[in-house]
Amino acid sequence: MKPTHPALESLLREARVWRGPGAAESTGRARCSTGLQALDAALPVPGWPESGLVEVLTPAAGLGELSLILPALAAITTAEQPVLLVAPPHRPCVQAWQRAGVRLAQLHLLETGADSACWAMEQALRAGCCGAVLGWLTAPDDKTLRRLQVAAEHGRTLGFLFRGASQARQASPAPLRLAVEATPAGTLLRILKCRGRNPPAQAIRLRASLLH
Amino acid sequence: MLWAGIVLPHLALDGALRHQLPPAPLSADNPAASLSTQPTGGSVGPLELIAAWAYRYSSLVSLEDQDALVLEVEASLGLFGPWPRFRESLTRDLRALGFRHRIALAPTPLAACVLAGAGRNVAITRDSALASALSSVPLSAARLPVGSCESLAKMGVHTLRQLLALPRAGLRRRFGPALPHHLARLYGECPDPRQCYQPPDFFAARLEFNHELVHHTALLFPLRRMIEDLSTWLSRREEGVQRFELQLEHANRPATTLTIGLLAPARDAAQLFELCRVKLEQTMLCAPVQGLSLLARDLPPFNPAPGDLFARACGDGSSWEILRERLRARLGEDVLFQLQPHADARPERSLRAVPVLTREPASGAMPRRPTWLLAPPVPWRGTVKGILAGPERIESGWWDEGDIRRDYYVIETPQGQRAWVFRQAGSTADHWMLHGWFA
Structure with a gap:
């Protein structure tokens, strides 16, 4: 059945309502491919969304959570759009980032305290001039998350928010939530929430252990 | 003629x-309605x-x-x-x-x-x-x-x-x-060479208030007018301003000087005013203000960035340059930076923070490096499940007091993390130091 009401059509186009399994694929546009075929296939649009907040929940560092988004950063910086890292936990080793295709001239870092990090990330998302904004915020509350999501939609900017795995149970306004899970066989990626589609039950393999 | x-x-x-x-x-x-303009220092x-x-x-x-x-x-x-x-x-x-x-x-x-x-x-x-x-x-x-x-x-x-x-x-x-x-x-029978007037190559303006101002907000109105003058003056000269000073003059104390420095020249009145306002809000007024002066000497040529005809008009519509200056004005001048590789084998010195990276640095051929680099390295107390790569010996720096002799390994932990660790060259003991994450 084809919806005829314009308001209904726009709702469906923007994937704001969940349509249940078997419904027609949403026709939204992806920003760029995630670089993982399985993830592209599992998302409502084949790749990272055009804008909005993406949460990446990780139990520990070094599980491949950055390599998940490096292809996206490479695509965005190659398109001459600035990428801002807000309060990163460590310094990026630029040689590795360069090897992944990230253009350093478009990579900006902001090292600041927790309070100003939230403010800075919101400003950067809202300004609409960045290709992507990556934030490592310590325990942002509901209100902050909602502000960030609204800012990202207002500025039509893609925001990646890295948080601890313990915050998976906290409700979040982010349209896409991914959890990185460490298993003996390697690192898995589980889609906790994605707007416009049922999150698949199956986890996606992010990185296989070389020792198993 | x-x-x-x-x-x-x-x-x-x-x-x-x-x-x-x-x-x-x-x-x-x-309250600042009655102010008078006077030329600076009678010059x-x-x-x-x-x-x-x-x-x-x-x-x-x-x-x-x-x-x-x-x-x-x-x-x-x-x-x-x-x-x-x-x-x-x-x-x-x-x-x-x-x-x-x-x-x-x-x-x-x-x-x-x-x-x-x-x-x-x-x-x-x-x-x-x-x-x-x-x-x-x-x-x-x-x-x-x-x-x-x-x-x-x-x-x-x-x-x-x-x-x-x-x-x-x-x-x-x-x-x-x-x-x-x-x-x-x-009568024009012989040439009449003349010395032509050259406008001064700096901008100075000063306002003296008729009463003392105690609040920031009262300063904003005359400040906006001054910034607008500066902006008009700059656009006439095809220049931008990169650094300028605001002086708040008090009765019996030295003036408070606020320096506004930008990473790239700008001349948009709204942007400059916004920066001044943030700077002013962060300043405690130690005494009532009697006068306000603005001095701009650092005036490089300014080429407005060519706009993209099909650029995404969304958000606040502010450019990266404006966002950058806004963040710097609020959070400090050195919190925002870029990284560039530096030709040094020692990982600690292989990257440098610079305020602005003007062109893309060339990527050199390097052995595999982690995505995060810890500064400084920390002792690794966890267990090592296995070694994925290594050793890679890095031995350098005997000439500048930064001597290192290390064997680097890529290891995997039982949790599946990949880490970049080292121990002293030749050592076989389990004294690992964690220097990076393959995140």
């Missing part, structure tokens, strides 16, 4: 009156002010004595002309500035001044008409060298026509070479 001569007979008086006039109300409900006299004004009409502006200036207008007629309209705009501006004046147009600068000074409201565009226009001008208005006017009057010579009739050789013998040379310049 055609020269407009502007004579200001009451220059000093008009200039002084300008500061006495009650200022127009700027805003009905603003700008009224004639310099007029010259700066005239510079907007012509690039050749020259001061003549203490009460007149000339500007070349033939090249500007295409923009502001024809002459009657040009003259109209000059008059209108001068009236608005509060200066009484007389204007005349002539083919030589000296003749333009003399005709204007004699009160002849004429516009002479041809050399042939110059002599007849000057003939009846009294010698007292002819700007002759000092003393010669009186001597000539005693001889019964009162007008330029009579003077011109006298043989030049005789004049030279009696009055020296200055008088014949003056006449030659007046």
